[in-house]
Amino acid sequence: MPPRHLLALDQGTTSSRALVIDDQGQVQALAQREFPQHFPQSGWVEHDAMDIWRSQYAVAQEALAQWQAQARPGETRTLAQVAGIGIANQRETTVLWDRATGLPVAPAIVWQDRRTAPACEALRQAGHAARLQRRTGLVLDAYFSASKLAWLLAHVPGARQRAEAGELAFGTVDSWLIWRLTGGRAHVCDASNAARTLLFDIHRFAWDDGLLRLFDIPRAVLPRVVPSCGWVADTDAALFGIPLPIAGVAGDQQAALFGQACFAPGMAKNTYGTGCFMLMNTGDEPCRSTHRLLTTVAWQGPPEVAANKTYGLEGSVFMGGATIQWLRDGLGLIQRADEVQALAASVPDAGGVCMVPAFAGLGAPHWDPHARGLLVGLHRGSTRAHIARAALDGIAQQCADVFEAMALDAGTPVQELRVDGGASRNDVLMQLQADLLGVPVVRPRQTETTALGVAYLAGLATGVWTSGAAIAAQWGVARRFEPTVSEAERADRRAVWRDAMRRSRHWARADAAAP
Numbered sequence: 001m002p003p004r005h006l007l008a009l010d011q012g013t014t015s016s017r018a019l020v021i022d023d024q025g026q027v028q029a030l031a032q033r034e035f036p037q038h039f040p041q042s043g044w045v046e047h048d049a050m051d052i053w054r055s056q057y058a059v060a061q062e063a064l065a066q067w068q069a070q071a072r073p074g075e076t077r078t079l080a081q082v083a084g085i086g087i088a089n090q091r092e093t094t095v096l097w098d099r100a101t102g103l104p105v106a107p108a109i110v111w112q113d114r115r116t117a118p119a120c121e122a123l124r125q126a127g128h129a130a131r132l133q134r135r136t137g138l139v140l141d142a143y144f145s146a147s148k149l150a151w152l153l154a155h156v157p158g159a160r161q162r163a164e165a166g167e168l169a170f171g172t173v174d175s176w177l178i179w180r181l182t183g184g185r186a187h188v189c190d191a192s193n194a195a196r197t198l199l200f201d202i203h204r205f206a207w208d209d210g211l212l213r214l215f216d217i218p219r220a221v222l223p224r225v226v227p228s229c230g231w232v233a234d235t236d237a238a239l240f241g242i243p244l245p246i247a248g249v250a251g252d253q254q255a256a257l258f259g260q261a262c263f264a265p266g267m268a269k270n271t272y273g274t275g276c277f278m279l280m281n282t283g284d285e286p287c288r289s290t291h292r293l294l295t296t297v298a299w300q301g302p303p304e305v306a307a308n309k310t311y312g313l314e315g316s317v318f319m320g321g322a323t324i325q326w327l328r329d330g331l332g333l334i335q336r337a338d339e340v341q342a343l344a345a346s347v348p349d350a351g352g353v354c355m356v357p358a359f360a361g362l363g364a365p366h367w368d369p370h371a372r373g374l375l376v377g378l379h380r381g382s383t384r385a386h387i388a389r390a391a392l393d394g395i396a397q398q399c400a401d402v403f404e405a406m407a408l409d410a411g412t413p414v415q416e417l418r419v420d421g422g423a424s425r426n427d428v429l430m431q432l433q434a435d436l437l438g439v440p441v442v443r444p445r446q447t448e449t450t451a452l453g454v455a456y457l458a459g460l461a462t463g464v465w466t467s468g469a470a471i472a473a474q475w476g477v478a479r480r481f482e483p484t485v486s487e488a489e490r491a492d493r494r495a496v497w498r499d500a501m502r503r504s505r506h507w508a509r510a511d512a513a514a515p
């Protein structure tokens with residue numbers, strides 16, 4: 001029997017997960033571990049890259065052991081039945097390590113970290129934003145890796161000289177995991193991750209010397225860029241007992257687009273996790289945004305799905321499910337995140353209450369680091385249920401802003417939105433979303449789309465699947481939410497939101513770097 005299983009590693013912002021997935025796209029085993037978040041100063045968010053690695057390795061071992069232990073009587077399960085490994089990862093997070101020891105030289109700077117906002121502002125003032133957008137497809141923002149890497153090189157003692165001497169390695173999280181998984185033999189990152197650095201020319205698929213000069217980054221620290229689908233390297237045999245081929249790599253949001261089988265231009269998904277990330281497949285040419293969305297590499301390869309390169313348009317919303325965490329941890333309104341659904345469903349609407357969840361500024365398409373959260377429209381009859389409903393509405397409204405910008409950039413609106421992520425389980429939120437978009441919102445049977453996406457990429461590279469059609473056939477609908485409100489009511493709700501959002505803008509002008 002040829003190997004028919006894949007090990008998918010899903011390295012997220014708050015936890016590391018590993019899944020064993022079979023050739024039907026079914027999850028056979030899953031292990032997950034949270035790891036510490038560090039907030040050393042206002043606006044700073046750090047991870048210990050060794051925590052990332054240790055938690056990821058531990059869950060990989062756990063998931064494989066679980067899968068083997070579940071063998072039916074008479075069945076043997078060995079690692080020889082695992083065709084390969086797929087890696088999906090939190091993007092933009094920046095790791096710098098010592099090539100000789102394999103140890104990080106500083107804490108990893110997480111995508112949410114705002115410490116480099118002033119440096120980005122200075123580059124904007126100097127007129128570099130337009131060139132950066134043309135080359136990289138991105139907006140000039142502290143979200144992306146370049147300013148974070150520049151910060152590390154400037155602030156870690158000796159880092160600049162050591163980087164120039166070729167002693168240090170920079171990587172996005174995929175790169176770091178592959179380095180550890182291969183015992184330091186491979187220093188690579190995939191094109192979808194490279195496209196999130198602000199250093200990668202998305203037209204030529206190469207690091208850009210002009211941008212390296214702009215951020216003062218020595219070429220010697222950079223990983224080699226590899227396709228998202230294809231053999232990358234074998235893991236160190238000591239880690240799992242036998243070497244396993246790493247054969248699929250993608251940033252987690254691009255992986256989810258693939259896992260949702262959005263293979264044709266115009267297809268889109270939205271992931272409702274900590275933040276919300278909407279991505280649309282725009283085909284083999286980059287679609288330059290004129291509405292402040294991001295143009296990004298969706299994936300490179302596989303030939304079974306697209307000729308070579310596939311691009312996407314993306315809108316990132318910083319506070320999605322994290323808004324519900326705030327209801328739970330900040331306000332104590334609920335004990336568990338899933339309680340928000342019943343609470344919000346206990347009232348027919350938000351009773352005039354409106355929440356703008358700009359707790360960490362506003363992401364796409366507003367890109368306002370100085371916006372702050374707003375709760376408005378309160379009156380003596382307002383209850384916790386109204387606030388819960390306003391919170392869900394605030395999440396859906398931010399996504400509607402992205403959706404509308406996407407329709408303007410692409411020239412045609414998305415016909416239906418495929419959804420996934422923890423908060424997509426919330427029926428009230430999904431109905432609000434369909435009502436605000438005016439198109440159906442579709443929740444698939446399998447919502448582990450991030451892991452599934454890289455399992456598919458690795459499976460295409462190793463022959464487990466042989467066509468995009470075979471993968472698309474495994475995607476199925478669990479529930480479809482149809483819009484239920486009139487155009488006039490939708491327009492009315494959107495207008496109220498825009499009014500509230502306008503009032504949240506530019507609030508924290510004085511402390512630019514601190515969300």
Ligand SMILES: Nc1ncnc2c1ncn2[C@@H]1O[C@H](COP(=O)(O)OP(=O)(O)O)[C@@H](O)[C@H]1O
Pocket residue numbers: 012013014015272273274275320321322323324325337338339340341421422423424425426429
């Ligand atoms: N039923 C629910 N309704 C609304 N939000 C939810 C619900 N269940 C989980 N969440 C939110 O979803 C997020 C977790 O989703 P997940 O996809 O695991 O996120 P991530 O991958 O970013 O860690 C949390 O922010 C949580 O508050």
Ligand SMILES: O=P(O)(O)OC[C@H](O)CO
Pocket residue numbers: 011012013014089090091092111251252253273274275
């Ligand atoms: O780890 P997640 O799922 O919150 O995703 C983070 C994104 O990749 C950041 O761009």
